[in-house]
């Protein structure tokens with residue numbers, strides 16, 4: 001009945017300060033929920049982008065067992081067929097080929113065990129950020145076969161700079177014979193990721209294949225999709241289509257399983273934050289409703305005396321809860337939007353911090369979505385009204401005479 | 409509507425009410441029996457604490473009774489649900505309390521209209537009846553004011569307007585003049601007496617006020633929760 005709504009609405013504005021404080025309290029709860037969610041989404045986006053664009057790609061193809069053993073002999077079967085298929089596959093935006101081996105890098109000063117990666121600089125630059133991370137020298141300009149690009153930490157240990165010579169020793173595939181080759185430092189990168197900065201060196205794909213005795217063969221194809229959700233979907237048919245002839249295609253989430261755990265954890269923490277907030281908020285609502293109920297006891301008695309049914313009293317209180325929820329939602333929506341918007345303009349600097357194997361390389365931007373302003377407010381509304389059931393029930397069942405005596 | 413033929417509006421038989429005050433039983437009403445017939449203009453009198461308010465609350469269903477029997481228009485009160493009692497009060501009883509009768513967030517007009525809203529009276533009729541009653545009680549100019557902006561006497565008149573607007577058979581008034589000066593109180597009482605005579609509405613007061621006692625046609629005197637004397641209808 002609209003009269004109850006009118007009464008409820010006016011009652012709420014009777015003690016403007018209290019309503020405002022309660023509204024802000026609930027609103028801040030809602031705003032925190034919105035912001036937590038926006039940050040979580042932003043963090044996911046950031047982690048996905050960081051993980052997939054730094055080096056991993058959105059998916060990879062290897063020979064079966066290669067991932068587990070790292071055996072240099074296990075190169076991709078029928079490479080030409082696979083690359084031909086990939087080239088024609090509309091789902092694939094880019095791909096690049098890599099050869100991997102373990103080796104020793106030696107400078108006049110020091111020796112260090114590293115992973116040597118043979119890459120195709122032209123296509124590799126679309127799938128990793130080695131090129132962007134160059135701090136000194138250049139990323140495979142020209143076509144000097146002796147170019148080697150190493151990490152900043154490694155350069156420090158080896159005490160080498162651009163133009164210095166280093167010797168690379170690796171074991172050849174199949175035969176296991178040692179191969180040695182001299183390179184010249186052409187570029188130094190700084191990724192801010194320990195393993196990459198001290199444990200890796202990049203050479204041209206052709207050179208690596210030659211040293212290892214793997215002409216025309218590679219260990220790894222790194223993929224980038226036209227639609228990145230394929231990379232997030234381990235069950236996508238794409239993976240089985242390319243997992244044949246002894247090869248194995250896997251999504252990046254398989255290669256970096258910790259990240260899924262991290263996502264689940266951040267979902268869980270959002271949930272926990274939500275539950276705590278709702279618990280606090282609900283106490284606020286109950287408190288507000290009961291405070292206004294107690295100071296109006298006589299009035300409730302009067303309403304009952306003139307013939308308002310017990311159910312009518314409950315409806316009145318529920319409307320008050322609902323009206324409080326609406327006010328709170330407006331306040332919370334505004335705070336949440338403005339707060340998130342400001343953060344999304346400024347960005348949050350987590351760069352350099354590592355989290356489950358992913359190091360943030362870009363500023364974190366919270367992500368605003370319409371559902372944050374539909375789903376969360378809906379929950380706040382529903383929750384407020386549900387919490388209001390208790391005072392409503394209380395108002396409905398109290399004896400009018402007692403009510404009137406209490407506030408006399 | 410109060411009928412012309414006389415009938416029993418309230419029958420109280422051996423009504424008892426015991427409150428448990430911190431575990432100590434307080435017998436507020438101890439075996440009270442009386443009958444109020446339609447058209448009466450009667451008052452419950454007696455010293456403070458003698459049980460007047462308790463009795464009024466019990467016979468209107470605002471409070472529960474410990475034992476005894478109350479018949480409202482022939483219906484057994486204790487057999488009625490909270491909802492039925494509410495509806496009975498809505499349709500058959502008008503209440504006037506000592507003070508704070510009105511809902512402060514509703515205007516004078518809305519306060520008076522409230523019961524008719526509950527009854528589902530159509531808007532035009534509501535407005536017309538409110539207008540008529542406010543005019544009758546000299547409150548024409550105050551329809552859109554909020555109660556806190558009215559004097560005590562004006563507020564009590566609004567309370568009377570609300571109590572009578574739907575022409576209930578019974579008006580229960582718990583010390584309606586206690587907060588008023590004697591002139592205002594007398595005016596109000598004359599007005600109620602007129603309603604009683606003209607429309608046959610039944611009035612039952614609770615009071616210490618000699619003005620009411622002078623005007624009442626019957627005085628039921630309570631003492632320690634029991635009837636000390638009853639003048640009967642004169």
Ligand SMILES: Nc1ncnc2c1ncn2[C@@H]1O[C@H](COP(=O)(O)OP(=O)(O)OP(=O)(O)O)[C@@H](O)[C@H]1O
Pocket residue numbers: 405427428429434435436454455456457458459460461462463
């Ligand atoms: N809720 C209650 N709990 C305990 N005792 C109560 C309660 N309500 C009333 N009483 C007691 O019952 C007795 C009757 O009270 P009641 O209010 O009916 O008196 P009254 O005649 O209306 O008095 P007054 O003229 O002061 O209004 C008093 O002794 C009072 O203290």
Ligand SMILES: [Mg+2]
Pocket residue numbers: 460461462614
């Ligand atoms: Mg009293």
